[in-house]
Amino acid sequence: MTDRLPGFSTLAVHAGAQPDPTTGARATPIYQTTSFVFNDADHAASLFGLQAFGNIYTRIGNPTQAVLEERVAALEGGTAALAVASGHAAQVVVLQQLLKPGDEFIAARKLYGGSINQFTHAFKSFGWNVVWADPDEISSFERAVTPHTKAIFIESIANPSGSITDIEAIAAVARKAGVPLIVDNTLASPYLIRPIDHGADIVVHSLTKFLGGHGNSLGGIIVDAGTFDWSKDNKYPMLSEPRPEYHGIKIQETFGNFAFAIACRVLGLRDLGPAISPFNAFMILTGIETLPLRMQKHCENAKAVAEFLSGHRAVAAVNYAGLAGDKYNNLARKYAPKGAGAVFTFSLKGGYDAGVNLVSNLKLFSHLANVGDTRSLVIHPASTTHSQLDDAAKVKSGAAPDVVRLSIGIEDKEDLIADLDQALSA
Amino acid sequence: MNHDTYADNYIREILNGVKSIAMVGASPVNVRPSYFAFKYLAQRGYDMIPVNPGHVGKSLLDKPFVGSLREIGRPIDMIDIFRNSSHIMPVVDEALQLMPLPKVIWMQLGARDDAAAEKAEAAGIKVVMNRCPKIEYGRLSSEISWMGVNSRTLSSKRAPMPTQGMRLSLNRMSVGGGETTASDRAAKNKNDPT
Structure with missing residues (x-):
């Protein structure tokens, strides 16, 4: 027996959401709370140790936010997602999992001006070095690859020019270099382009734009395609090596094909702090329905x-x-x-x-x-x-x-x- | 059968059908994935048996370790193997000596041995490879959605309040079989010896 596959519009309305267990509320409630009670000491320890599914504190996750995450992951065809305070926050959290001081990432020259500033100035202060390439000349990406390259970053539809990037050609460069391709899909939204279908390993969005769609709430999201093998070599120790902050857990070994989204949550969001507010998550979720x-x-x-x-x-x-x-x-x-x-x-x-x-x-x-x-x-x-x-x-x-x-x-x-x-x- | 991807109904029938699970390679170290999975499945009402010759005499969450499958001494529905791919075959061979045979042999995330799978299937045993039963149970019940994971299921029904030890309904509408298209492709590419 094969499973019937619901279409995009059905997912836009339903994915991630279910009537509330306590009240039966059909719209997703706004869980406007900082924290969640534990059943007992053992439950608390299990949650802190990443051994059980559940909520701890809204800086790490929140039920309203979780519905938003699953919905965007479903629309993009990813395995999991992490919502954060803004598109800029999504970019910081993604690159923190991939780069150490002294590492490089290649970025398309045609980007949102705010991203160009963030990459050029803010990230430089972390020792993350951007190397620019021209999305209209694929060979410029090939030439930019060095042993220090850890990722390639492009926009599917570039801001402000509206030009379309040849995602598959750049995905081929990323595969050859053994690094993940990150695609900012803000201007297309998954309705127009699904970068994962074209070889992206990570998709980021400013939810503030078409996904939320009403110009009323800031948000950002990271979608894990589940396609990249983080443990193949020692290039991505945040995912492949035992994590001292979680008593030696190896993130990829434990979480498989949604390990990157988990790393972003438990190593990125937890420690850097750019959480999305439950209210903004609700507003964006409502926007996505249409x-x-x-x-x-x-x-x-x-x-x-x-x-x-x-x-x-x-x-x-x-x-x-x-x-x-x-x-x-x-x-x-x-x-x-x-x-x-x-x-x-x-x-x-x-x-x-x-x-x-x-x-x-x-x-x-x-x-x-x-x-x-x-x-x-x-x-x-x-x-x-x-x-x-x-x-x-x-x-x-x-x-x-x-x-x-x-x-x-x-x-x-x-x-x-x-x-x-x-x-x-x- | 194809082991790159599994229809949700295949996994659903297994997790709804089995009651006892022997976990080979279960670890008492509480940061190991086998410990997490053991604890979760026990909390969801499965009759769990830890199998690990290195820990005989000790217990895992009050369940005494046994040294081998044949020492369990009663019928078991499923064997969950927490060993590397290279250590799968001897466990399957041992499982095939059991009387009655187990209904399911499950190999953990990262573990795959196609020859061992073929042997088990020839004896009428269902096989799952390179998956985690905790993740699949969490996914099909959508409990895993708390972590922003795409459960690839939908439901318009009000869910019950989950409590300790409760079995959750896995009968939600599937958005797709097995993994996502992209992760399927990636898994397939990884398994192709190019």
Whole structure:
């Protein structure tokens, strides 16, 4: 007898959630508590020793958070997940399991500006050295591999440029180098792209964006694909060697194909502390229930707006992978056939000043530093999210001075086009 | 049968069906995975028997160690082998001398011996390799979801309050058989001698 497989939308509503055992509440309750009582001293010892399933303290895990974790793991096709306070926190926790001071990781040059800053400056102070490579030139990843390389980090759809990364080609480089491929899937969401199906070993998200989807709650998540053998050589001692903080437990030996998610929880989150609040976990969980519906509308609107802009006389270029003839259209057809996302950039013939004018003339689009909201958003990356980069790095990351970034919401597309039209003509 | 992946129903029938489990290689050291699994399965109501010749005369959670399978002296439903792949065959050979035969031979996470599995299956014994019964029980009951693990099951039924020693329902709707697609592929690649 074979098991029937539920579809993506069913998982988006149900995965991880079950009526509450005590009250029968059907929506997932917000377990707004710091701590959980133990049955007895033996139960407490079992929980602290990682020998039993259960809750101890909300800095390590919380029942509302656990539903969110299982749901995203199910949507991404991973074995387990760990939710944390933000997408940035997810990145710190992931790399803490993989790198020691003096180690290196390779990152795609086209990344969210905040990630570029985190990798360049904050991680440098930990002795984790980023080596940049160009996602449009796969051989640059191969050339960047050294004996100190411990991971490769890319975005599935890059922010702000909206370009699509050839995940399978970079996964092949990672496999050859014997290191895990980490994919930030924030801009695609698992509805558009499931990186694990293309060879990713770890997926990270800012839940703040399309997964939560309503611009009201910060969160981040780490999904373990269960694909990487951490004990093959001695490169990942956090997972393969006895852990003194748990009386000599070896994490991979004990937890098998969800060992990475457990390491992130019991060695990362527990000690670094960036826990997600139960309330934010609840808000994001509620958002995820409508992810498939929202993503369809986001993509439909984004394509209509991109088509409108590419025919507008004031526009120099539109970079939307969903447009026929776009440089990334073939990759979009392969990796994101349901839609190329809703974040993209365009440049104006009038340059930097025209971009600044556009932003100030828009009435419906909100000028702010977020993406993946129900509302349509606009920003000028060069003066905001990417402002700490020098001009050459701005251009390389897709945030040249004349570029404007849009995050298209789920309003009526005619209203979005009318707002852009009046702002471009003003 | 294919041992790269198992349908949930195969595992479900085994865990719902067996009552007594002899754990070969059970360790009294409380940071070893065999200790965790032994304790968990005992708490979930299984009749657990620790088998380890190095600890005869001692007890594991009040259950006296026995030195070998034949010394158990009563029928057992399942043998859970906590030994490396290279030490599986002698245990299976010993199990095949038991009368009556066990219904299931289970090899722990990381342990796999296809020849031993074939021999046991030829004698009508069900075999599971490279899995942990604690993880599978926790997964199918969704108790493991507390740790953010993807149980790959769904249920719209109100769950009972879990209490000490209670058997949990494993009859949830499966999201997929065996592991996830990606972890299946990875396990398969690892087992292919390339």
